[in-house]
Amino acid sequence: DAKTTQPTSMDCAEGRAANLPCNHSTISGNEYVYWYRQIHSQGPQYIIHGLKNNETNEMASLIITEDRKSSTLILPHATLRDTAVYYCIVRVGDNYGQNFVFGPGTRLSVLP
Amino acid sequence: DVKVTQSSRYLVKRTGEKVFLECVQDMDHENMFWYRQDPGLGLRLIYFSYDVKMKEKGDIPEGYSVSREKKERFSLILESASTNQTSMYLCASLPLNPGLYGYTFGSGTRLTVV
Numbered sequence: 302d303a304k305t306t307q308p309t310s311m312d313c314a315e316g317r318a319a320n321l322p323c324n325h326s327t328i329s330g331n332e333y334v335y336w337y338r339q340i341h342s343q344g345p346q347y348i349i350h351g352l353k354n355n356e357t358n359e360m361a362s363l364i365i366t367e368d369r370k371s372s373t374l375i376l377p378h379a380t381l382r383d384t385a386v387y388y389c390i391v392r393v394g395d396n397y398g399q400n401f402v403f404g405p406g407t408r409l410s411v412l413p
Numbered sequence: 414d415v416k417v418t419q420s421s422r423y424l425v426k427r428t429g430e431k432v433f434l435e436c437v438q439d440m441d442h443e444n445m446f447w448y449r450q451d452p453g454l455g456l457r458l459i460y461f462s463y464d465v466k467m468k469e470k471g472d473i474p475e476g477y478s479v480s481r482e483k484k485e486r487f488s489l490i491l492e493s494a495s496t497n498q499t500s501m502y503l504c505a506s507l508p509l510n511p512g513l514y515g516y517t518f519g520s521g522t523r524l525t526v527v
Contacts, residue, residue, distance in 0.1 A: 335515050344417075344503050344518030345456075392515075401507075401516055403456040 305389045310408040313383075319376040321407050323389030326370045333392055334365060335401065336374045338385040345388065345403070348374065379411045416440075419504050419519035426526050432491040434522050436504030444507040445487035446516075447471075447479065449500040456503065462487055494526045 306324040313319040325334065335350040349356055349363045351372070356363045362375040376383055388406040420435035438445065446461040448471075458471030460479040468479050476498060480488045487506075491498055504519040 337516070342501075342521070342523075344505070344521050345516070347515050347517065350515060390515075405455055 305391055305404055307387075307389050307404065307407045309405070310410070312410050312412055313376075313379045315381060315411055315413050316378055319379040319383065319409060319411070321374040321376075321387050321389075321409065322371065323374070324371045325389070325391045328369050328391050334363065334369075334372050335390045335392060336361070336363065337388045337390065337403070338383075339388070339406070340382075340385045348387075379409075381411050381413065383409065384411045385409060417504055417506050417517050417519040419502075419522050421522050422520065424522055424524045426491075426494050426524065428495060428526055430491075430494050430526075432494045432524070432526075434489040434491075434502055434504075434524070436487045436489070436519055437485055438487075438506040438517070439485065440506060440508070440517065441484065442506035442517075443484075443509045445481065446505045446507070447477075447487065447489045448503045448505065449473070450503060450521075451500050459489065494524075496526050498524065499526045500524060 333350050333352050336348040337345040338348055339345040349358055349361050351363045351365050365372045386406040386408050388403050390401050392401055417438045426432050444463050447459040448456045450456050457473050459473055459477050460468055460471050462468045462481040465481055465484050478490045502522045502524055505516040507516055
């Protein structure tokens with residue numbers, strides 16, 4: 302599975318959009334981009350995933366560049382409860398039995 | 414709402430004890446995983462299972478074993494607990510085709526070995 306690179310930490314003002322970047326320049330054509338987040342002392346939580354097209358759900362939007370070498374997770378109106386570590390993972394979508402590899406992620410701090 | 418349930422949130426055990434961490438999922442997922450998470454080291458895979466009675470070693474299996482007698486239950490066993498196994502343990506499940514949601518994690522068990 303392709304390696305990802307994320308900033309170590311970011312700050313965002315409450316109510317503003319949080320834009321979390323991820324580089325995955327070696328991504329293959331059949332690899333999905335997944336985003337998870339982990340709030341302190343809890344298990345990681347699925348946010349969103351995509352292959353080529355931009356995606357949106359009730360939690361966030363995922364913007365994938367046309368060449369698929371990078372993506373951005375957008376939290377449109379960040380709240381204090383969005384403070385967490387955010388993980389970007391790329392993985393073959395139907396890779397039987399294979400695990401997801403979690404890097405260090407980006408620690409997002411939403412400030413009042 | 415789909416769930417992965419870990420039997421204990423906090424656990425304190427003595428060195429040398431045999432410790433069982435239980436994980437149950439209600440989603441009929443084929444794959445189940447045990448991770449440990451330590452500050453600065455991220456999530457590290459201990460063992461995973463892709464079917465009943467099947468198991469595969471992850472990156473750090475030493476000192477651990479697992480059991481999967483039923484599809485919904487995946488147990489992590491510390492045969493003789495040691496202080497360096499003090500950690501947060503996370504269980505996760507994954508369907509055969511994870512294209513939809515990927516992992517579902519439990520809330521974690523924070524184990525302290527004294």
